[in-house]
Amino acid sequence: MRHQLSFDCEGAALAASLDDAPGGTGLLIVSGGNEIRSGAHRGMAMLAQRVAAAGHPVFRFDRRGIGDSEGENRGFEGSGPDIAAAIAAFRQAAPHVTRVVAFGNCDAASALLLHQPLALDALILANPWTYEGPDEDGSDKSALPPASAIRARYLSRLKNPSSLLRLLKGEIDLRKLFRGLSALKQAPRPAMADSLAHRLESAFAELSCPVTILLATGDRTAQAFAESCGRALACSGKEPGTIRVERLDSASHSFAGEDGDWLTARVLAALVV
Secondary structure, three states: OEEEEEEEEOOEEEEEEEEOOOOOEEEEEEOOOOOOOOOHHHHHHHHHHHHHHOOOOEEEEOOOOOOOOOOOOOOHHHOHHHHHHHHHHHHHHOOOOOEEEEEEEOHHHHHHHHOOOOOOOEEEEEOOOOOOOOOOOOOOOOOOOOHHHHHHHHHHHHOOHHHHHHHHOOOOOHHHHHHHHHHHOOOOOOOOOOOHHHHHHHHHHHOOOOEEEEEEOOOHHHHHHHHHOHHHHHOOOOOOOOEEEEEEOOOOOOOOOOHHHHHHHHHHHHHOO
């Protein structure tokens, strides 16, 4: 059964939803961007329903200034108090829960890392956000995607006869093509000490709980993370139970459609002790 409730965060009333289940391990879903707790196309609401049906309570919430919640929207970098308050509210609303695992996609994944330590037993981080400047709701159209994304895009086009035909007909912007190809020759620049990517890598190094990283390999955000936080990914498998990486051959940033089945399966696997 799903319940609607509210809880306090520094004087603001935050709206939340709890999907009841008898299990002792619960899932906290942190929304990314400025999405409300139901998620894009109700994706997070459906994930919550499926996870609860498998026996795990699920708690979702709108951070301050989003959806039905009061207060000022401080973005993902200012959402630490919101997440901490949500964890406490979850434990109070479902006192039988002894373990809380948090899931976040995009900048919600980054928020879960940046605001450690939190009273969490494990993390599930999908397509973590590493870009500087405008977040995923912004429109930084001038920025080139990472070299890995450009490489994958051109390989896909080379395999497509219609793309080759467009090139022969002169229907492809050659300036844009050469700009993209020139980016492939550039070595990845190391992250600056104060950059988001560097701070995320530092947070990975200091984590005291297991983390599962989920990457849609065709997604630009996931590709940027893999390129800028390679050291964290390189640790996968070296210390069992600390960092695990799962990859899906998809370009869906939000794991839409059939990709939702894959996401649900990986989330459920991470909830099992």
